[in-house]
Amino acid sequence: MFDHIHFMDFDFSIPTTFEELEKNKERLRPIYQNMDDYSAYLKNDRKNVTFTLEGESRTIGLVPISSFAESHLLYIQVFSLMNTGKHFNTRRKNYSSYLLLYTYEGNGILEYENKKYEMSKGMGFFIDCRKPHSYYTNGAAWFHSVLHFNGKTASWFYKRFNESGSVNFYCPIDGFYQSELEQLLKGYQEISPYREFEVSMKLESLLMKLLKDKNKDSQAIPDYIKYLQRYMESNFTNQLTLDGLSSFAGVSKFHLSREFKKYTGYSPNAYLIELRISKAKLLLSNSSLPIYKISELSGFMNEVNFINLFKSRTGATPTAYRGGTGPGK
Incomplete structure (x- = not known):
């Protein structure tokens, strides 16, 4: 396990x-080698x-995180293997990070959002560290890994994972979690311009x-949702209403x-708007049609409404997007 890491x-x-560590902070300075001011970090995080650390900690060395990665990608902040004793505990809040913790042996406890989760072999959790939380050894020992990460889509993954109101998961030691994790860490330590x-x-x-x-045991997507989604994708340029869509699906609006929204992540109206915006982007990039005509061909019958919606979704007006001055252009 963790060969070649x-x-x-x-x-x-x-x-x-924490207080004792702060007095001897030089011991862990290599972990924070890409921080400009380690002392200021400790002082700020102290609040x-x-x-309480007890046991053995194995931590991978950090590599610089570019501003591009911080803005556009997912990235690792810290990874450690912790073989902790009975006194180990962490209590934290307001930390800009997401945490995946996974248990290999022993037992632990997570307290999060007014719930208590018991951790044992093969169990883990996925939390937002900005929210108050604590985790600690439950018994004599707890062998676990901690992966702190962040990035552009981190909040989306967390929200979807936590939709059920539960942040824990189970995966056997020889399951996908460990293999995926090791591949991730190997890639993290490779020297490559594409790292x-x-x-x-x-x-x-x-x-x-x-x-x-986590969602494998959820109810299969109902046929009427599948049919409605295909219907909307084929007819979004028409004037579709919630009443009409509910009548097509045979259920109340x-x-x-x-x-x-449960099955697609969008409300019907939001999905309709995204389809129309995607069509408008295609026409803006590949035609010289005037804005009012693109509005009509994309399903917007009101040009002002089209411009306002386009800007709210893309951060640029249709004209700016066409001219290559909008975000992502």
């Missing part, structure tokens, strides 16, 4: 609190975290598999609104 080892045989892109792709793959695995 290079770690820095730290020994906390004697339980060490939001308390912990940040590869890490982002592998981290996204891990998160997507977690999301799909209130039921449709709830179920459509």
Whole structure:
């Protein structure tokens, strides 16, 4: 397990609190090698975290994170293997990070959003570290990994994962989680001009598999949702209304609104707008048609409404998008 992954080892045989660590911060300076001011980091984080370290910690060395990766990709902040004793605990809030924790042996406890989750072999959790939380050893020992990450789509993955109101998951030790994690860490430590892109792709793959695995036992998508989605994709340039869509689906508009968002991630109206905006982008990029005509061909019968919606969704007016001055152009 974790063959060919290079770690820095730290020994906390004697339980060490945040205050004691701060007095001896030089011990862990290599972990934070890409931080401009480690002392300022500790001082700032002191307001939001308390912990007691006990046991052994194996941490991968950090590599610089480019501003491009911070703005556009998923990226690793910290990864550690923790073989902790009974005194280990962490209490944190207001930390700009998402955390995947996975248990290999022993037992732990997570307290998060007024719930308590028991961790045992093969169990893990996915949380937003800006929210108050604590986790600690439950018993004599807890062998687990912690993966802190962030990035452009991190919040989307977290929200979808937490839709059920539960942040825990189970995957056997020989399942996909460990294999995906090791591939991610190998990519992270490789020297390559494409490293940040590869890490982002592998981290996204891990998160997507977690999301799909959590929802594998969910009810299959109803046929009327599938048929309605295809109908909208073929007729979005027409004047579709919620009443008309609910009549087509054979359910009430209130039921449709709830179920459509549950299975697609969009309300019917939002999905319709996204289809029309995508069509408008295509026409703006590949034709010289005037804006009012593109509005009509995309399903917007009101040019002003089209311009306002386009700008709210893309950050640019149709004219700016066509001229190549909008975001992402």
